[in-house]
Amino acid sequence: MVEDGKLAYNPLYLQVKDVLARRIVDGRPGPGELLPSESRLASEFGTSISTIRQALSLLVADGILVKKQGKGTMVSDRKVRVTFLSWMGETRLGEEILAGLLRRFEEKYPAIAVDVIPTTYPETRTTLTRLISSGRAPDVAQIVSHWTSYFASSGAFLPLGGLLSQANLGFRLPGQDLFGGTYLNQLYSAAWGLCPISLVANRTVVKAAGIRRLDSPMTLDAFRECCEKIGKLGGGGGAAPGGAAPGGAQAAGAAPVGAAPSAEAPAAFGLWYTPGVENDYLSIYTFLQAFNGEFVDEGGNLRFDSPENVAGFTWLRDFVSRTRVFVSDIFTIRRQFAANRIGFISDGPWVKYLLEEATGEPFEKNFQVLLNPVQANAMTRSWTYNHAVAICSQSRNTLHAARFVEALTGDPELSLWYSSRTGILAPNKDLLGAVELKDEHFDTYREQLRHARAIDARNPMFERAMVLCVDAVRKILFENADIGSELAEKQYYLKMLYYD
Secondary structure (H helix, E strand, O other), rough: OOOOOOOOOOOOOHHHHHHHHHHHHOOOOOOOOOOOOOHHHHHHHHHOHHHHHHHHHHHOOOOOOEEEEEEEEOOOHHHHHHHEEEOHHOOOHHHHHHHHHHHHHHHHHOOOOEEEEEEHHHHHHHHHHHHHHHHOOOOOOEEHHHHHHHHHHHOOOOOOOOOOOOHHHHHHOOOHHHHHHHEEEEOOEEEEEEEEEEEEEEEHHHOOOOOOOOOOOOOHHHHHHHHHHHHHHHHHOOOHHOOOOOEEOOOOOOOOEEEHHHHOOOEEEHHHEEOOOOHHOOOHHHHHOOOOOEEEEOOEOOOOOHHHHHHHHHHHHHHHHHEEEEOOHHHHHHHHHHHOOOEEEEEOOOOHHHEEEHOOOHHHHEEEEEEEOEEOOOOOEEEEEOOOEEOOOOOOOHHHHHHHHHHHHHHHHHHHHHHHOOOOOOOOOOOOHHHHHOOHHHHHHHHHOEEOOOOOOOOOHHHHHHHHHHHHHHHHHHHOOOOOHHHHHHHHHHHHHHOO
């Protein structure tokens, strides 16, 4: 790594170019401002004037500097354009938040302009893969942390260790943040926001069921009791056979699809499930964690068939079979939840701005965040579904891309502005207790973060492994497969996938 003004390796002219480029990206000097004279720069760096001229010539060729006859060398007024693939603009409010954030960034860093490549969350991985394959990768891509190893293992991302400041890295939480963006002991993605998964309650549905108080966390027994009370609204019973919500249909070999719950007969819980989507194994993960279940332990060992996971799946299948559960994709579930047709969902802190957009009202008026349910006298647990950013190896503006990532993930002003509007926790641990982020939503997610860690997705086969896990969810919850046998079979194939 090269620090400002300290040249650590040859050739010197490339080192001078790198240091000057970093200064310009940081606005020192800014657009239209003159650089010091060649002789002054040579004195500062302890090099010859010819070395300085070589470095300046390269920066001129890159369009970063321009030479003005009779004036000297100055920073170009032309902005360097950085492309950014992001799904933030897939909703109206998200688009407004992203536009406001980028406007503030460009005001602080006038040498850079950001061009957004819009996508939607379900399409992001496919779009990014297509752009990389065609040689048109964005400079910066928004991802979720557990995608990191898949892209990094193919050489699609650059390591961030030499591109982000030590101050930025030093203010991050190792287990809940940095671990999630690591592949082969190097950081390839940086969390843009910290996103533990928690339980979210609909106040209207809970009140209608006669529930006056919700503990945080509830025990699993208390949670099920609340869900049973909600299930009695409208005279309804539990879930239909196979795990579908009452009135739901299920085709042979297909995922169960719940009939849309009504205001008169709301569902107690919204269960994410879409065949083949890895998130829909991870969506039940907090219930497995309540029994100390996990996918991979801290030593990197696969634990899918552990007794703890068997216990977790046993509880979950009983819960799904006896409770009015609405089974669908997360987007449909959020719409039904916002319409007061579901009592509880599991979701991340981004749910704040999504539900505020859906209802047109402040989040806390209609919803309440609760710590994840636990066994009696146990500690609530979660995993972090962090939103992250990575620099693509095809980037032609690496230093400018790095400045953009540094600002998104490390600039306190930008982080607080973004967090306060989205509900997502700032990655800087010193900002987690900021006055601007003091309310029930942030307080509960911040407490959940203390009992969370990034899921171990360092193996490039993690995404393929999730397909096997989702298949186990389908067979256990909706086809009544023997739990021990199903987990043991999947453990066998997972080991072959991970280790052979």
